[in-house]
Amino acid sequence: RSAAASASIFRDSSCLRWAGEQTSRLIEFIMADDSECTAVKLKSKQEEVFEVEKEVACRSITVKNMVEDTGLDAPVPLPMVDSKILIKVIEYCKYHHRAEAEALPEDDKSVWDKDFVRVDDETLFNLILAANDLDIKSLLDLTCKTVADEIKGKTPEEIRTRFNIKNDFTPEEKEEIMRENAWCGER
Numbered sequence: 040r041s042a043a044a045s046a047s048i049f050r051d052s053s054c055l056r057w058a059g060e061q062t063s064r065l066i067e068f069i070m071a072d073d074s075e076c077t078a079v080k081l082k083s084k085q086e087e088v089f090e091v092e093k094e095v096a097c098r099s100i101t102v103k104n105m106v107e108d109t110g111l112d113a114p115v116p117l118p119m120v121d122s123k124i125l126i127k128v129i130e131y132c133k134y135h136h137r138a139e140a141e142a143l144p145e146d147d148k149s150v151w152d153k154d155f156v157r158v159d160d161e162t163l164f165n166l167i168l169a170a171n172d173l174d175i176k177s178l179l180d181l182t183c184k185t186v187a188d189e190i191k192g193k194t195p196e197e198i199r200t201r202f203n204i205k206n207d208f209t210p211e212e213k214e215e216i217m218r219e220n221a222w223c224g225e226r
Contacts, residue, residue: 083125
């Protein structure tokens, strides 16, 4: 080989080595940056901040959209969600994220879900509001089904008693409602 050809090979291999090193450093930088940014900060109504894995937090369409729009630097404000309820929502999202990742059987998830919604009425209704506000369809379906199951087969009076709802209709208003909705009893 000529000296010029050897120098050219040396330059090319040296250039390739340098490019490879730079690529490796860039990949390390991206991976390090990505691993540092995998947490989302959620700020509750009480201004408490909860740090949650991005994949878990983004089970909420609302949070996902806000993260896409504003990034991960600032906490995502959730002024309609109380800290106590946000903790429950995060618990739900963490479990279902893990259950999906581990491909847990539907029976296991159903048992966990039934236990999860075994809460007082105030918590259940606040979970419904939070699931709706955060756009977590599976949680909204679960909590609404829980209330529907509680109502199923009960008379209006039993429902009022069960949920402590005051009947403030006058006898005339009640009669008018019964007349307008007579078709409901024709099953």
